[in-house]
Amino acid sequence: MKVLVTGCAGFIGSHLVERLLKEEFKVIGIDCFTDYYPREIKNKNIESFINHPNFTLIDKDIMELNEFPKVDFVFHEAAQVGVRASWGKNFDTYVKNNILSTQKLLEYYKGVKIRKFVYASSSSVYGDVSIPMSENLQVKPISPYGVTKLAAENMCYLYWKNYGVPTVSLRYFTVYGPRQRPDMAIHKFIKAIFNNEELIVYGDGNQTRDFTYVDDVVEANILAAKSDLVGEILNVGGGSRVSLNNLIRLLEEITCKKSKIKYVETQKGDVRDTLADTTKIKELLGWKPEINIKEGLRRQVEWMKLNFQ
Ligand SMILES: NC(=O)c1ccc[n+]([C@@H]2O[C@H](COP(=O)([O-])OP(=O)(O)OC[C@H]3O[C@@H](n4cnc5c(N)ncnc54)[C@H](O)[C@@H]3O)[C@@H](O)[C@H]2O)c1
Numbered sequence: 001m002k003v004l005v006t007g008c009a010g011f012i013g014s015h016l017v018e019r020l021l022k023e024e025f026k027v028i029g030i031d032c033f034t035d036y037y038p039r040e041i042k043n044k045n046i047e048s049f050i051n052h053p054n055f056t057l058i059d060k061d062i063m064e065l066n067e068f069p070k071v072d073f074v075f076h077e078a079a080q081v082g083v084r085a086s087w088g089k090n091f092d093t094y095v096k097n098n099i100l101s102t103q104k105l106l107e108y109y110k111g112v113k114i115r116k117f118v119y120a121s122s123s124s125v126y127g128d129v130s131i132p133m134s135e136n137l138q139v140k141p142i143s144p145y146g147v148t149k150l151a152a153e154n155m156c157y158l159y160w161k162n163y164g165v166p167t168v169s170l171r172y173f174t175v176y177g178p179r180q181r182p183d184m185a186i187h188k189f190i191k192a193i194f195n196n197e198e199l200i201v202y203g204d205g206n207q208t209r210d211f212t213y214v215d216d217v218v219e220a221n222i223l224a225a226k227s228d229l230v231g232e233i234l235n236v237g238g239g240s241r242v243s244l245n246n247l248i249r250l251l252e253e254i255t256c257k258k259s260k261i262k263y264v265e266t267q268k269g270d271v272r273d274t275l276a277d278t279t280k281i282k283e284l285l286g287w288k289p290e291i292n293i294k295e296g297l298r299r300q301v302e303w304m305k306l307n308f309q
């Protein structure tokens with residue numbers, strides 16, 4: 001079986017590739033190593049599989065490709081990520097990497113028989129709706145990033161509806177674990193604790209997030225791909241709704257170090273709370289999160305000790 005993973009050099013994409021290679025899939029990865037964070041970090045992400053005999057890297061921007069590999073499954077992880085950077089002139093990049101590139105892939109695969117097209121959507125599509133966030137709520141993104149993730153999710157749905165492209169969208173809730181992106185809060189907090197620097201918290205720190213361990217996200221992708229589901233949207237949430245203040249306390253416990261916190265103004269586009277209603281994915285795919293927040297944070301701290309201390 002052959003699969004395509006876009007964004008294969010990123011945080012989640014690289015974990016997915018490792019898992020697919022373990023399951024003996026032939027994996028083709030596309031990544032253009034955008035400069036949102038350093039290439040050296042992405043090179044490290046792919047270090048364990050770049051020379052694997054069943055892995056091929058296409059080091060290209062999706063928008064520059066006119067053809068895509070003939071595969072059984074597509075996992076579309078590539079995107080311009082980051083809520084706070086998505087305002088102003090940067091929006092062009094979000095439109096290109098999130099909407100146009102998804103449309104380009106779907107246009108291509110509408111003419112080719114594939115078994116599943118799994119799209120990496122985001123809890124950011126919800127905006128500040130009431131929690132728990134359920135897939136049938138009316139979504140109202142409050143960041144430009146969220147708008148582009150929702151547009152691409154809608155695109156996946158309409159290519160299924162009109163052309164039968166077998167898409168499934170998974171709405172990930174704040175993913176963490178080894179290789180977490182350097183712009184994400186847990187990564188920044190651990191680094192600051194190691195270096196005895198101030199931890200910058202936007203707002204009062206009582207905002208909450210449903211943190212999801214990366215291996216659980218990978219498992220949801222595999223289950224979605226192998227299932228008969230099509231045209232569906234599913235939440236993927238770890239069930240660990242923790243405030244940032246409590247998250248920092250957990251990190252202090254794990255690292256055995258005290259932190260210094262600096263509270264600054266809330267950032268535009270950040271939602272107050274997230275919590276996934278995971279009833280649907282439990283019922284339809286039998287998925288449930290396996291890694292609790294303490295264990296997941298411990299694993300991320302161990303990885304960061306080896307790479308950033
Ligand atoms: N990390 C999270 O908490 C989270 C939460 C919700 C959704 N998601 C979604 O999961 C996916 C993966 O996120 P991540 O955290 O691993 O991000 P990441 O930035 O680490 O990985 C994305 C990768 O896509 C590549 N890329 C971007 N545009 C491209 C293009 N046009 N052509 C080829 N490659 C391109 C980048 O170089 C990068 O390596 C994204 O779609 C993101 O929106 C992530």
